[in-house]
Structures are given as C-alpha cells and as structure tokens.
Amino acid sequence: MNWETLLNQELWIDLAVILAVTFVCYWVLRTVLNLIAHRLDKVATNAQGSHARILGFATEMLRRTSRFLLFAFSLLIGLKAAELPDRWAAMLSHGWFIALAMQIALWLDGGVRLWMESLTRDGKTRNPVTTTIIGIMLRIVIWTMMLLSILANLGVDITAMVASLGVGGIAIALAVQTLLSDVFASLSIGVDKPFEIGDFVVFGDVAGNIEHIGLKTTRIRALSGEQIVCSNTDMLRQFLHNYKRMDTRRIVFKFGVTYDTPPDKVRQIGGVVREIVEAQNQTRFDRAHFVAFDDFQLTFEVVYIMLTSDYNTYMDVQQEINLALLQRMADMEVDFAFPTQSIEFLGGRFPEVTVAGVASAQPANDNGPRLA
Template sequence: MTVNTAAPKATPTSASAAELETHVRSFTTEAWNWVQDYWLSILIAAGAAIAIAALLYAIRAWAMKLCERGNGVANWYAIIGRAVSRTSNFFIIMVSIRLVVGYAQTPPMVDTTVGFLFTIATVFQAAIWVRELVFGAIEHRTSAEDYHGQALTSALGIIRLLVTIVVFAIASVVVLSNLGVNVTGLVAGLGVGGIAIGLAAQGIFADLFAALAILFDKPFRVGHKVRFDQTTGIIQAIGLKSTRIRAFSGEEMVIANKQLLDKLIENLTHRDHIRIKLAIGVAYETPPEKLEALPGMLHEIVEAAGATVSRASFEAFGASSVDFVLEFDIRGDDWDTAHLARNRVMIAILRRFADEDISIPYPTQTAFTADPNGKLILPYPDPGADHSPAPRATATSGAARA
C-alpha cells in the first residue's frame, strides 16, 4: 500500500490571498522603517502640506466670492471664479501631498501610490474646470440677450449633457492610458460608435445644431419681423427642431430650423429705414420751367413730411407723360408709420401740383379712321372747316304770296 505524501496543491484563491498578505506585510514593514528613519522630515512635510492645503482652500473661497460679486456669469472673471470654486477637496489634498513627498523621502511604493492618485485627481479636476468654463461661456453668451423660455432651457440642458460626456470620456481615456491600459481599441470603438449614432440621427442633430446656431449666432430672436421666400411674419417661438412664425396674413407657420437657415432670411426688425418709391407722370404740355423746378418741389414736400429724399429726378419719356421717380426714406422699421408718411407725401404732391397747374395725365390713346379713298377722318372736328348750319328754305302758301 502506497501512501501519497506530496503536499496539496495551492488553489488560485489561496495563492492570491497569500500574495496579498505578503505585499501588505512588506508595505507595513517598509512604512514603519521609513517613519523611524525620517520622522522629522515627515513632520516638516506634513506641516508644509497643511499650509499648502490651507492656501488652496483660501483661493477656492476667494473664487466663490468673486463668482458671487460677478453675479454668476456676468463677466469673464466671474466665470473663471466659478470654475475655480468647483475645485474638489480630493484634488486639494492630493496636490498638497504630491508637492511634499519628495522632501519626506517616501518609499517607492508610497511614491507610486501618491503619483497614481494625483494623476486621477488632476485629470478629473481638469475635466471639471473645462466643463465649467464652457458652461459659463455659453450662459454668458445667452444671458446678454433676450432669450428665454423652454427652448433655451432645453438647449442648455443638452449642451451640458454633451459637454459632460465628452470631457469625462477624454479624462477616463487619459487615466486608463496612465495606468498602462492599451486604449487604442477603446478610442477606435468610441469613434465608430459616434459615427454610427451620428448617421442614424443626422436629421435630428441637424435641426438641433441649427437651433443652437439660431440661439447663439442670433440671426433673429422671438418678436423679430423676418421675411424669407414669399413669407413675412413675426417670430413666435424658437424650438429645438422647428421655429414658429406668425405670418402677417394671420396663419402660423412651422418650419424646420435647418430648412429655415438654408434660406435667405431678411431681418426686418434690424432695418435702419424704410424706402418708399413713387412713380409720377407729368403731362407733356407742362412748361419746361416747371419741369425743371419739379425735383425741388418734391424735395420740399418730402422734407415737410419728416422724411429724407433719396432720389427725385427725371426717369424717362413715357407713352403719355414725362415720368419722374421719387424715392424717400423713413427712419425705423414701422410700416404703419411709413404708410402714414407716404399718404401725407402723396396728398401734398396733389395739392402742390394743383397750385402749380401741373397735371398728371391719364394714359390716353387716339385712334384714326380712313374713308374708302384713304383720306383720314379725324376723331375730332376739323378746326378749319365751317361747322355753322346751312340756311333752310321755307315754303309759303299761295295766300301769303298774294
């Protein structure tokens, strides 16, 4: 009978536990020896770390006050202050420790651990700062304008989500790379996934980014009068996918943001003036002296109505009149005011022409006919002919002759 005296094989779990116990024992022994040998340097380094941490906390408190004094995002130093105020306690502690570990003569294992934790704290703190600066810039951009409502709130929420995902994804990749992980496949997978999502939702993203372009590039705002294609109306609401426009004819129009930005948009609210153009025909029988004085008359009439003449000059010889063109500008963008000024100018022109005996002729045309011999028959009486009635012969009775 044979007895197996070989030692039992160690399982993977027991081997791992033994290895961990060995590392802990080694770390404890090394740390205790380090404290015994460099206790004075450790105390000095700890005092320096506490002083550095106190300084960093004071800077964070000052940044919070700076943010409050700047009313959040009123200016750039307030935005920077708000970003600095988001500094985490973990980052402050790790910075303080990292700056003094060299003086304390720390063991390699402690030094490696501190470096690893400092890298994590620094990368994610940088991501937080970048996120806050981007948020602050966007909020500062929108707070200076009259953009309010659900559309802006939704847009800012989506921007926050996208920026947070991007900056923390980059931070995670950087941390994994510092840990020695091969992130090439991860980056490639993220890129392919992003392309697939973009292609699947390109229509939605196109309208979304068009909405963001409208909100931040400001081609128009709610309440502005705009014209595109053959439509003129007032902007009622700017949504994430579409914009609502109340046409001057009364109906509400809904158009996709991308489709709207692809068109030529005329912002009538931003117009400096309204130009009115009038074509005036004067009879050919008007004396040349009065025709020559006509531009001056038009200038006087327009300036008396509170407008500015852009052009008042001879245009052409028309079919039945001498044609003039009058163009004048009315300040502002209010069409009601412009229409009233145009009415005053037109009535004043009629009155002035009546006083000056200047007529505006109707379009006329004269037709001539001919007799069978080819002689023209005038459509009006011949002034050289005698149009008096011929004498009539009267008959008398025989009694009268007698």
C-alpha cells in the same frame, strides 16, 4: 495586531509631519486662490467689454475650486514629506494626475456653465435650444477626455475603447443623418445667427416673426396668424430677408403728370418734391427726376431714405408725402396723369346716338373725325 508597529515612534512622527504639511499646504492654497480671485474681481470691475467678461469667468471658476480635491492635493504634497515604499510612490504619482485632471475638468465644466448662464442672465436667451446643445456637447467632451486621460495614466489600453466610440458614432450618424442634418443646421443658426427669436423674416412665400428655433425645426408666426413650421436645413438653403436688422429703408416711388404740362412747371416739380420730403420727420432726401416719357404720362422717380426701419412709420410718412403732392400739384394747376385712349374714325358716318330720345348723326369730314 502588531503593537510594535503602533508603538513605533518614527511612524507617528511621519504621520504628524504628513498632517502638518497637509494642513499648511491646504491653508496656503486656499489663501492664494482667494487672493487671486479677489484681485481678478477688482480688475474685472474696472475693465470693460469682453475683457471684463473673461476676467469675471476666471474669477468665478477659481471660486468654484473643489475643496475636497484641494485637500487631496495638499495630502499628496504632505505624503512627499515622508519616506514611502515604492508601491506607495507609484500610487502617489497616479494620485497627482487624477486630482489635477479632475480639478481641471471641474474648472472647464464651470466655465461652460457660466457661459450658458451669461446668455440667459436677463431671462431671454436668443437661441435656448442651440445654447443647451452646445453646452451639453462641450461638457461631454470635457468629462470624456478627463476619463480617458485618467485611464491612460493608470495603464489601461484605451485604443479599443476609442475605436469602438468612433465606429459607434459613425453607425449612429448614418442611421439618423436627416435628423443630424437639422441638428447641425440648428447649431449653425445658433453660432452664425442669421436670424433670432423675434426677428421678422421673409423667405420664399413665407413672411412672419420667428417664434422658436428648435432642435429640428424653426417656427414662424405668419402675418395671417397661422404658425409655419420649417426645417432648419431648408431655412439655411434659401435666400432669407431679415427685416429686423434693417437700420434704414430706401424708398423709391413714381408718379406721372399729363403731357400738356408746360415745361417750366415740369422743371419745378423736382424742387417741389424735395421740399415735401425734407419737411417730413426721419427722412433724408436723395433725388427726384423726370425720368421717362411713358404711355399717358411724364414720369417722375423719387428716392428718399427713411431713418427708421419701422414699417408703420414709413407708411405714415409716405401718406403725408402723397397728400402734400396732391395739394402742391393742385396749387400749380398740374394734373396727375391717368390712362387715356384715343379712337380715330375714318370715312363713313358716325353711328346714330340717341340723347334724351332724339337721334342725331354727323357726316364724317375729309380729315376723319376723332373721338376721345
């Protein structure tokens, strides 16, 4: 042991200066970070919407600053206060970068974790699989970039490593391209949100509620009770009707009256229909018109808007409208049309018809009798 080195007064003075600067810097950095976090928290409390959310994320990220890395950063500042050999100065420059890179990576990783927690804060995440996949991918990218940047700063040639990662990724992608297609479709569903868990959807001949959006498949509980499993890729390839996002319903229905209805009563029917529709709750009348001379009937077309998307409410309202139409048409002595057919019998004699055991026949007249 070199006792002369240990008894060197300058060495102990340098160590004392380094420790003093280190602890002072550590205290200053901790105080500044706490003040900034406290200030951001106050601003976030008074802010609203996405601005408040971003400020809240920044506050939590600052509060999750690593104390060990903060002390290492302070120590590096303290070492600057002493004269060091060139070898130690080179190591110190690498230490600055490593500490800063790791702290930035920790902040970004904390931001990703906070984003994932914010989506599940109420216990119900809209697409948990997609959220987890995106979170894992972002964290892998953050820590991979941090590791590569540190290796590059230390003088390691990372070109071959990056090339190997690229070639390996291409080989894996070709081997599992079908699975990756569904995985990226799941990510697309999570980001674009064409449907979410609980939505009622119809596509093709399938109708039901979304139960689960997975990594490869989406599961739907059909109206008949069974569970239908669909590929995520197939779900995005088809036209899909999402009825849960429907705020209103446009209802169109038709009815017909007989041809012997007087014109003045036909003219009144539109106003009667308007009164009936406007008397219902959660409806907005659009129009009611006599639109066509169809087979067997004079056709009316009615359009109104349901101010709710609930199907059962719509059916209740439509039933009340139908019942009111029956009553009002009966009061007006107007008959609803139904299919009828006329048969014209020309020449000859009617066939014998037995009624109560008595046969009767009528000769045909010149005009040709008609049976209706």
